[in-house]
Amino acid sequence: MTENNARKEIVLEGIAASAGVAHGKAFVYLHNELEVPCLDLHESEIDGEIERFNRAILETRAQINDVRKKIEGSLGEGEAHIFDAHLLVLEDIALIDEVLGEVRQSKKNVEYCYDNVTRRYMSFFSSMEDEYLKERVTDIKDVSRRVLHNLIGLKKVDLGELDENSVVVSQDLTPSDTADLDRDKLLAFITDAGGKTGHSVIMARSLGIPAVVGLHDATHRIRSGDEILVDGYDGIVVINPSENRLFQYSKVASDRHRLEAIYRSILPEPSATVDGHEISLMANIDGARDMEMAVKTGADGVGLFRTEGLFLHHHGYPSEEVQYQEYAAVAKAAPNQPVIVRTLDIGGDKTTGGLEYQEDDSFMGFRAIRFCLVNTDVFKTQLRAILRASAEGLLKIMYPMISGLPELREANRILAVVKDELRTEGHAFDEEIEVGAMVEIPSAAVIVDLLAAEADFLSIGTNDLIQYLIAVDRLNDRVADLYQPAHPAVLRMLQRILDDGRAAKIPVGICGEIAGDPVYASLLLGLGADSLSMSSSLLPEVKYLIRKTKITAARALVEEVLEMSDTALIVARLEAFRKETVGIE
Ligand code: PEP
Numbered sequence: 001m002t003e004n005n006a007r008k009e010i011v012l013e014g015i016a017a018s019a020g021v022a023h024g025k026a027f028v029y030l031h032n033e034l035e036v037p038c039l040d041l042h043e044s045e046i047d048g049e050i051e052r053f054n055r056a057i058l059e060t061r062a063q064i065n066d067v068r069k070k071i072e073g074s075l076g077e078g079e080a081h082i083f084d085a086h087l088l089v090l091e092d093i094a095l096i097d098e099v100l101g102e103v104r105q106s107k108k109n110v111e112y113c114y115d116n117v118t119r120r121y122m123s124f125f126s127s128m129e130d131e132y133l134k135e136r137v138t139d140i141k142d143v144s145r146r147v148l149h150n151l152i153g154l155k156k157v158d159l160g161e162l163d164e165n166s167v168v169v170s171q172d173l174t175p176s177d178t179a180d181l182d183r184d185k186l187l188a189f190i191t192d193a194g195g196k197t198g199h200s201v202i203m204a205r206s207l208g209i210p211a212v213v214g215l216h217d218a219t220h221r222i223r224s225g226d227e228i229l230v231d232g233y234d235g236i237v238v239i240n241p242s243e244n245r246l247f248q249y250s251k252v253a254s255d256r257h258r259l260e261a262i263y264r265s266i267l268p269e270p271s272a273t274v275d276g277h278e279i280s281l282m283a284n285i286d287g288a289r290d291m292e293m294a295v296k297t298g299a300d301g302v303g304l305f306r307t308e309g310l311f312l313h314h315h316g317y318p319s320e321e322v323q324y325q326e327y328a329a330v331a332k333a334a335p336n337q338p339v340i341v342r343t344l345d346i347g348g349d350k351t352t353g354g355l356e357y358q359e360d361d362s363f364m365g366f367r368a369i370r371f372c373l374v375n376t377d378v379f380k381t382q383l384r385a386i387l388r389a390s391a392e393g394l395l396k397i398m399y400p401m402i403s404g405l406p407e408l409r410e411a412n413r414i415l416a417v418v419k420d421e422l423r424t425e426g427h428a429f430d431e432e433i434e435v436g437a438m439v440e441i442p443s444a445a446v447i448v449d450l451l452a453a454e455a456d457f458l459s460i461g462t463n464d465l466i467q468y469l470i471a472v473d474r475l476n477d478r479v480a481d482l483y484q485p486a487h488p489a490v491l492r493m494l495q496r497i498l499d500d501g502r503a504a505k506i507p508v509g510i511c512g513e514i515a516g517d518p519v520y521a522s523l524l525l526g527l528g529a530d531s532l533s534m535s536s537s538l539l540p541e542v543k544y545l546i547r548k549t550k551i552t553a554a555r556a557l558v559e560e561v562l563e564m565s566d567t568a569l570i571v572a573r574l575e576a577f578r579k580e581t582v583g584i585e
């Protein structure tokens with residue numbers, strides 16, 4: 001990390017998660033506890049900082065007086081008295097002087113110093129024998145929270161109320177956070193935690209906005225309202241960017257626009273290599289609202305419809321009718337094209353959001369198909385809705401997190417029951433609807449022949465497959481460097497799945513994030529994937545690349561990298577292949 005106080009520009013380095021450059025105002029979003037930023041001040045900023053502190057004390061005094069009046073009116077003078085003690089703490093000259101002294105001496109921001117000083121006071125009082133003095137700790141705690149809230153300018157915020165051109169800064173964003181997000185006003189987002197395949201990253205890609213993750217402490221270093229530049233290509237975030245920096249980045253953005261126009265120019269052409277080998281390039285969507293973009297980018301259908309978004313947005317289980325409307329809208333938006341609807345994949349990073357389902361966000365727990373096979377009412381309602389919507393288009397059903405044959409069989413058994421019910425009730429649906437399974441758990445990857453006997457298609461979820469194969473949590477920024485799609489074990493496993501799928505004559509697609517990464521696209525093509533499904537915003541570049549690739553060259557590339565043992569060298573070789581093939585920079 002480099003800092004340049006003269007220009008007051010601060011550069012943070014994280015993981016480049018979604019491409020693009022954005023320049024806007026920070027909106028710091030914290031889930032629970034108050035996070036106190038620790039910032040280095042320039043000498044010239046100290047007077048302003050003290051001024052901020054004075055204003056926060058006045059604001060807090062007005063708030064305490066207000067509360068005092070309300071309590072006096074409702075509960076009487078006796079109860080209201082406690083707020084007099086709060087005012088005494090707030091205006092304690094010794095405490096205030098200590099904070100001001102610390103700001104001047106340490107040149108740290110005032111909330112950081114105030115937090116330090118009040119913590120010292122609290123630990124001093126709590127060590128006292130005297131009960132009365134001990135109780136002062138609670139008063140200090142209350143007052144300090146109020147002052148800190150006023151200083152940090154932070155209320156429990158709602159992501160549905162973003163200002164225009166906001167860059168959301170958060171520890172992490174869960175799907176339940178983003179379910180209500182005002183997507184039109186979101187320019188970019190950056191997070192402390194996270195790896196390249198977290199839900200929030202996937203969302204950024206589907207919106208085509210930049211994201212940088214794994215910054216560790218961005219929420220401590222940035223305040224709401226700070227001017228921020230986000231470089232989603234190189235994983236850089238600049239706080240208070242200089243004119244020079246902005247100029248430099250405006251060039252990066254215009255170069256990128258030029259490239260994107262070139263990529264988009266081939267969108268009406270078929271998804272095929274130079275030598276005529278076809279591969280479907282499909283869209284990953286979260287709901288009907290993503291279909292406009294999928295159609296615009298000429299996707300050959302939907303390879304993965306993640307239905308969790310609908311559930312999280314509803315803060316509970318949506319009714320059959322609500323689900324039917326959503327699935328039917330997607331089917332109608334893609335006439336004559338396949339749409340793979342994945343049944344509920346709740347759990348892992350897709351936590352609760354008001355659903356009665358509660359568990360630590362473990363990736364290996366009671367989630368996805370495991371949850372659905374126990375909560376059969378929820379599962380059946382969803383299957384009914386998908387089946388009914390299959391009368392409106394070419395829908396397919398896909399089960400997530402299949403770890404063995406019994407789960408696939410049980411899911412299919414329930415599906416058969418639901419079909420019977422619909423027939424009896426006289427509902428129309430596609431009797432021939434295809435049913436597939438995700439291959440995202442290593443145990444499923446090694447029994448492709450068995451799964452293929454009872455499924456119509458398979459789709460490799462590399463996001464999960466890689467995390468389970470390498471035992472590396474896909475969201476944990478501390479182990480993000482171990483999350484390696486080009487690890488020889490991953491390549492061998494992909495080869496095995498695709499070879500076994502071909503032997504069983506079952507189509508196998510790829511819908512994890514690497515399917516939309518131009519560095520991996522030719523490799524996956526060479527390995528024999530029948531389809532690649534990705535966020536629509538990534539599709540033009542991948543299609544451009546595929547149309548420049550020769551299938552023979554892609555197969556030779558596979559042979560070459562499967563002989564290699566060093567992940568970094570494999571990535572370098574794949575990157576070199578991409579560059580040679582695309583031929584533009
Ligand atoms: C995957 O695991 O690769 C996948 C596509 O599913 P998700 O990212 O929703 O877990």
Ligand code: MG
Nearest residue numbers: 440461463464
């Ligand atoms: Mg998955």
